[in-house]
Amino acid sequence: MNAGEKDELLAILKLIEIQQKGKLFDGSLIESLKFGNNECRKNLTSIDLNKASTMTDLELSNLTNQCGVRKAPSGAKADVYVNEIGYSIKSNRMAPPALVNHTSRPGFENVCKIVNQDIKILDSLIEDYWIKRKAGIIKEDIKNSDPNSPFYNSLEYFRPILNYYLFKGTGSRQSLFTAQKILAFSNPINELTWEIYDEKNALDLFWDKLIFSLRAKKGMPSGYPNNMTSKALITKPSVDKWTEFINDNYRGALHIRSSR
Numbered sequence: 001m002n003a004g005e006k007d008e009l010l011a012i013l014k015l016i017e018i019q020q021k022g023k024l025f026d027g028s029l030i031e032s033l034k035f036g037n038n039e040c041r042k043n044l045t046s047i048d049l050n051k052a053s054t055m056t057d058l059e060l061s062n063l064t065n066q067c068g069v070r071k072a073p074s075g076a077k078a079d080v081y082v083n084e085i086g087y088s089i090k091s092n093r094m095a096p097p098a099l100v101n102h103t104s105r106p107g108f109e110n111v112c113k114i115v116n117q118d119i120k121i122l123d124s125l126i127e128d129y130w131i132k133r134k135a136g137i138i139k140e141d142i143k144n145s146d147p148n149s150p151f152y153n154s155l156e157y158f159r160p161i162l163n164y165y166l167f168k169g170t171g172s173r174q175s176l177f178t179a180q181k182i183l184a185f186s187n188p189i190n191e192l193t194w195e196i197y198d199e200k201n202a203l204d205l206f207w208d209k210l211i212f213s214l215r216a217k218k219g220m221p222s223g224y225p226n227n228m229t230s231k232a233l234i235t236k237p238s239v240d241k242w243t244e245f246i247n248d249n250y251r252g253a254l255h256i257r258s259s260r
Contacts, residue, residue, distance in 0.1 A: 001057050001060075001061075003091075004091050006057070006060065007089075007091035007093070007185075007188045008079055008089045008091070008188075009060055009061075009064050009069065010049065010052060010053055010060075010188035010189055011089050011091075011183065011185065011188035011189075012033075012035075012064070012069055012079075012080055012089070013047055013049060013052055013063070013064065013067065013069075013189075014049060014188060014189050014191070015030065015033060015080065015082065016033065016040060016047065016067055017047055017049060018030055018191075019033060019040075025082060026082070026085075026181070026196055028083060030082055030083065031083050032081070032082070032083055032084065033080060033081070033082060034080070034081040034084075035068075035069055035070040035071075035072065035079075035080055035081070038068060038070045039068065040067060040068045040069065047063070047067075049189040050189070052189075053188075053189060072177065073176070073177055075169075075170070075173070075175050075176065075177075076175055076176070076177035077166070077167055077168060077169065077175045077177060077178050077179040078175075078177045078178060078179040078180075079179075085180050085181060086177065086178055086179040086180050086181070087179060087180075087181050087182065087183045087196075088166065088167070088179040088181070088182045088183070089182075089183050090182055090183070090184045090185075091184075091185060091186075091188065092184055092185060092186045093186050093187070096209075096257055096258045096259055097257065097258055098255065098256065098257040098258075099162055099165055099166060099206060099210070099256045099257060099258065100162070100165045100171075100254065100255065100256040100257075101170075101218070101219070101255065102215055102217075102218035102219025102220075102253035102254070102255045103170070103171045103219050103253060103254055103255075104219050104220055104221065104235075104238075104239045104242065104243075104252050104253045104254070105119075105238045105239055105241055105242045105252065105254075106171070106235040106238045106239060107170065107171020107172060107219075108122060108161070108171060108254065109238055110171055110172070111161055111164050111165070111171055112161065114164060114174075115160040115161055115163075115164050116160075117157065117160055117161055121154070121157055122157075122161075123241060123242075125150045125151055125154060126150075126214070126241075126242050126254070128150035129142065129150045129151075129212070129214065130214075130244055132148060132150065133214075133246075134244075134246070140213050140214070140215070140251075141211050141212075141213045142211065142212050142213065143209075143210070143211050143259060144207060144208055144209070144210045144211070144212070145208055145209070149212070150212075151210070151212050155203065155207055158203065159203050162203055162206075162256070163199045163202065163203065165256075166179075166182065166199075166202055166203075167179045167180065167182075167199060167202075180198060180199075181196055181197065181198050182196065182197040182198070182202050182205075183195075183196055184196075184197065184205065206258045209258045209259045210256060210257070210258055210259075211256070211257050211258070211259050212254065212255070212256055213254075213255045214242065214244075214251050214252060214253065214254055214255075215251055215253050215254075215255050216249035216250055216251045216252075216253070217249070217253075218253060218255075219253025219254075219255070220239070220243075220250060220251075220252060220253050221235065221236070221239060224236070224239065224243075224250055225240075225243075225250060239252055240252075242254070
């Protein structure tokens, strides 16, 4: 498992410990812990979290299996449900998280319809991105901390769009296991480093650190532009609106991630 996956398991073990000790989490006692539709096993012996943090992958997997912990189902936004509230777990000490993995315009078009945002505003921001990139003002990756970022002044426009990607689903579908909150930390077994965010303030955590880029290959339709399937060709006019041929490739998949 990678470091982020290990931190996720350690944080869940910490939640089990909090439940066992009858301590408060997010203002309430933990009555239930679920992973998708699977309930965590209760009345376990105490867990030495410091020892768990130094376990091998196999040892940690065996321990979490004994606790009834299950990996979040494919496409899930919630890693764990605490008292029926879905929490997405994010470790701040690992690789900076992606808010939106490479997604071409049709995906954003779908999301904008769901959250009732005008995609033409995003079209204008993408157009500004390409003008500045072609002029050499910005490179493929543009940080929101850069005054030349076309996106920085559009926080409230992006809030419902990125909240959807953070809590609800992807450009192609809504998750069956949505999240309502984010549990973020720099140390998974130290509650003092834990912070909890919801749709009202989650984007504020990332906004100044966001990096926007328009990329090739990932997120672009297979065979674009001349060898697409008949089904994919239906979306081509939408894909075209964001796509430019630059550096020997067609680039039109928007990727949004956080820097440290």
